[in-house]
Amino acid sequence: MNAAAATDQRISDWSLIERVVARDETALAALYDRYSGLLCGILNRILRDAQAAEEILQDVFFQVWRNAAQFDPARGSIAGWLVVAARNRAISRLRRRNLGETEELVENTVVLPTNIETEAAQKEMMGKVRTALADLSKDQQQAVELAYFEGLTHSEIAARTGDPLGTVKTRLRSAVESLRKKLPAPGQESIPAKENA
């Protein structure tokens, strides 16, 4: 995060969204500063193409600008939606799939188990996620990475790795069950109360 974003650390995502609804460009810029590094990291990891990653990054934030009024705090978190939207778009481009017009800002409710609105929160959660992934077996890690970063289904992972489909299903199910135990349980902080900026 840059210095400008740091000054906005106390402002919640929802407060920024309310200002975006009021056509406050600085609010969108603050959201961009807050999450662009995170999103660009995941986009680069999926696409391995910096230019394509930045195109999607810009597109995702432009969607926030266009549809900010349709956000509903009761339906989840801005950060969660940003990550899901960025990943879905990257996977779609990677696999040459057309993202339906319904895949828009407010379609998918995403409830993050924890608040990652500050840089410190992101770093703390980063450590927990990496630990949880490191605790998986190598096969489980590979299956999760193929699904998450390449958008492969069970059968596609089986075809890629040469493992039986049943083995892949069991491996991936046990992996997500392990992650469910290791990652924080959903808390009320994932849907922060509205506040005034």
Add this chain to the structure above:
Amino acid sequence: MPNGHPFEDADYDLYALGALRGEENAAIESHAASCQECAQKLAQARGRIALLALAVDPVQPSPGVKESLMRQLNASAEGHETWQRTEEPSRVRYRATGWWTAIWAPAAVAFACITIFLVVENRKLDQQLGGMRADVAQLQSQVQDTEANVALFSAKDTIRVALAPSKEFRGASASVRYNARLGKAFYSDSLPTPAPPDKSYQLWLVPADGKPISAGILAPATGAGRPRSRRRRSP
């Protein structure tokens, strides 16, 4: 299945991960649409899986991205309050097809022009080719005539018959070279005055025995109907 719900908690994580097939995804979406509890589980699963993004080191995008985004905001905000709804379909279409159209539309026009040009040129060439074929056929005919005449003149059994001048063509001379084996006759004459253009002349060969044989019709005005082997010498 747990508590009467058709899916286990892990199924929602697998859904969020994108590991399920189309029909499996549809079943979960269908159930979540009618079950608030499972819809909440699905939303939480999306959030949990979204956290995997934090396993990747952040990458700061180039400064130009933010500048471009801000310009895009300004451009979109200029002069329209209803753009959010009304321009969305066209924007989606433009994004999907804009660059494609920009490339292919001029290419299609150019292709059409080239096609029309080629069709026109092809017709011209066809006409030229037809004319050349006619010329070739005429030349081949002339070559055949010449070859026939050469054969007639060079054959040892060709006989030459001098024709007696008539009163109508005083001072004229004419002869016929005839070869019965080749079936060819060559007529030549030398006329001090041109033959009347409004008349035509029948040339007959009269063998020693048998009936007279027509050797062709001479038409001085048009040259039509002349014996193919007829040759006029200069006076």
